[in-house]
Amino acid sequence: MTSSPPNSTITIVDNYIKGGSVAPSTNEYLDIINPANANIIGKVGLSGKCDVDTAIQAAGAAFPSWSSRTIKQRASIMMKFHALVQEHSQQLAELIVQENGKNITEALADVAKGNETVEWSVSLPLVSAGNRLRVSSGVSCLDRRDPLGVVACIVPFNFPFMVPMWTIPIALVMGNTVVLKPSEKVPLTMNYAADLFKQAGLPDGVFNMVQGTRTCVEALVDHKDVAAVTFVGSSPIAKIVSHRCRALDEPKRCTSLGGAKNHLVALEDCDTESAAADITVSFAGCAGQRCMAASVLLTVDEENSDEDGASFGELLVDKIVTIASKIKAGSGPGEMGPVIDKLSYDKIISYIEHSEQMGAEVLLDGRKWKKDNGFWIGPTILRHSSLQDKTIREEVFGPVLSVYSVKSWEEAVAIENDSPFGNAASIYTSCGGNAEWFTSRFRASMLGVNIGCVIFVVVCILCE
Numbered sequence: 001m002t003s004s005p006p007n008s009t010i011t012i013v014d015n016y017i018k019g020g021s022v023a024p025s026t027n028e029y030l031d032i033i034n035p036a037n038a039n040i041i042g043k044v045g046l047s048g049k050c051d052v053d054t055a056i057q058a059a060g061a062a063f064p065s066w067s068s069r070t071i072k073q074r075a076s077i078m079m080k081f082h083a084l085v086q087e088h089s090q091q092l093a094e095l096i097v098q099e100n101g102k103n104i105t106e107a108l109a110d111v112a113k114g115n116e117t118v119e120w121s122v123s124l125p126l127v128s129a130g131n132r133l134r135v136s137s138g139v140s141c142l143d144r145r146d147p148l149g150v151v152a153c154i155v156p157f158n159f160p161f162m163v164p165m166w167t168i169p170i171a172l173v174m175g176n177t178v179v180l181k182p183s184e185k186v187p188l189t190m191n192y193a194a195d196l197f198k199q200a201g202l203p204d205g206v207f208n209m210v211q212g213t214r215t216c217v218e219a220l221v222d223h224k225d226v227a228a229v230t231f232v233g234s235s236p237i238a239k240i241v242s243h244r245c246r247a248l249d250e251p252k253r254c255t256s257l258g259g260a261k262n263h264l265v266a267l268e269d270c271d272t273e274s275a276a277a278d279i280t281v282s283f284a285g286c287a288g289q290r291c292m293a294a295s296v297l298l299t300v301d302e303e304n305s306d307e308d309g310a311s312f313g314e315l316l317v318d319k320i321v322t323i324a325s326k327i328k329a330g331s332g333p334g335e336m337g338p339v340i341d342k343l344s345y346d347k348i349i350s351y352i353e354h355s356e357q358m359g360a361e362v363l364l365d366g367r368k369w370k371k372d373n374g375f376w377i378g379p380t381i382l383r384h385s386s387l388q389d390k391t392i393r394e395e396v397f398g399p400v401l402s403v404y405s406v407k408s409w410e411e412a413v414a415i416e417n418d419s420p421f422g423n424a425a426s427i428y429t430s431c432g433g434n435a436e437w438f439t440s441r442f443r444a445s446m447l448g449v450n451i452g453c454v455i456f457v458v459v460c461i462l463c464e
Contacts, residue, residue, distance in 0.1 A: 147175030282452025
């Protein structure tokens with residue numbers, strides 16, 4: 001951290017308030033680190049409570065005029081923003097590669113998936129239309145959706161563009177104003193997007209951004225003029241944010257999304273070639289830093305083996321190891337980038353070491369990717385002998401796949417349902433009846449068949 005912004009050519013990311021850049025009142029900045037080489041590529045402001053208050057006041061002042069526009073007028077601006085994102089997708093993706101570490105293909109997908117939600121928001125003039133129902137003689141009931149006011153959007157580092165777009169375009173088209181708190185680890189992407197909002201014709205003050213850490217988050221959650229909070233991050237922080245919103249004298253609406261531990265179950269009748277390739281992409285894609293990544297693979301070995309005595313599970317896992325071992329470090333298509341920072345690197349390494357101590361077999365060791373600079377961990381596959389191993393139960397948030405063999409379908413379902421996380425579960429099988437058996441018993445909220453990342457777009461309609 002420095003006490004003032006340095007005089008250099010590196011990028012300085014300040015707050016974005018009323019359509020312009022505003023330095024934090026603290027005059028303090030944090031280094032922005034390229035995770036591939038640990039180089040400093042910029043400085044991001046560390047805002048105080050008064051900076052957050054200034055941004056909220058700007059959003060509040062812009063709300064009456066913005067909300068009084070027709071939803072069609074608001075959607076037309078978002079349509080222009082959508083076009084600008086398409087035009088500047090390469091520039092946005094290159095920023096994501098620099099500050100997050102994704103390979104260029106993943107970065108472009110980050111932008112494209114975020115822009116899909118922008119595109120969906122343009123349909124809100126039709127989707128959000130209210131209803132009138134005659135409920136009795138001379139009595140009608142009117143259902144309509146009105147904007148709430150100022151919406152705070154707090155997002156993580158792993159998808160610098162896509163996750164902010166889960167909230168921002170929808171909140172804006174519905175007539176709300178927004179204050180975004182991006183991750184201090186990846187502020188460059190949304191700083192660029194703020195300029196695209198301005199080019200699209202978004203009035204000053206309708207979209208604002210405050211840079212910083214915990215102080216910003218607490219100030220946004222506690223502020224009396226914030227009508228709703230959306231949060232995406234780790235489960236412990238998600239619980240704190242949710243509880244804090246409810247515990248206020250005037251509780252506010254809150255969508256708080258936490259972590260995950262996604263289970264994949266593979267049956268002997270699955271297409272092992274396809275499953276192995278898909279599972280590898282799921283656990284190693286984006287360096288495992290996504291809440292929908294495969295975390296645990298449960299192979300159901302029902303006493304059958306090949307002529308060499310290898311079980312189905314061993315054969316499948318061997319294929320996954322073979323595919324994953326060919327992945328190279330880098331930012332090009334098909335390569336795998338680093339994890340976000342040293343804190344994450346050390347945490348992931350500690351999980352692998354713990355599993356070794358618990359008796360797990362390291363089938364593929366990503367620690368061999370260690371470099372002097374950058375935070376590189378390669379795909380890692382662990383075969384566990386105990387369900388008490390914390391790596392098989394907790395969110396690692398890295399390119400680590402835990403493998404465990406079970407003898408029955410019931411045992412596989414029991415393990416998945418015992419998890420405190422409930423994001424996703426998937427079954428690999430060639431039989432529709434088998435797929436139905438598992439998907440009707442899994443308790444996770446998003447279920448898949450023959451797919452490693454069970455991803456659906458998350459949207460929040462922020463209105464009354």
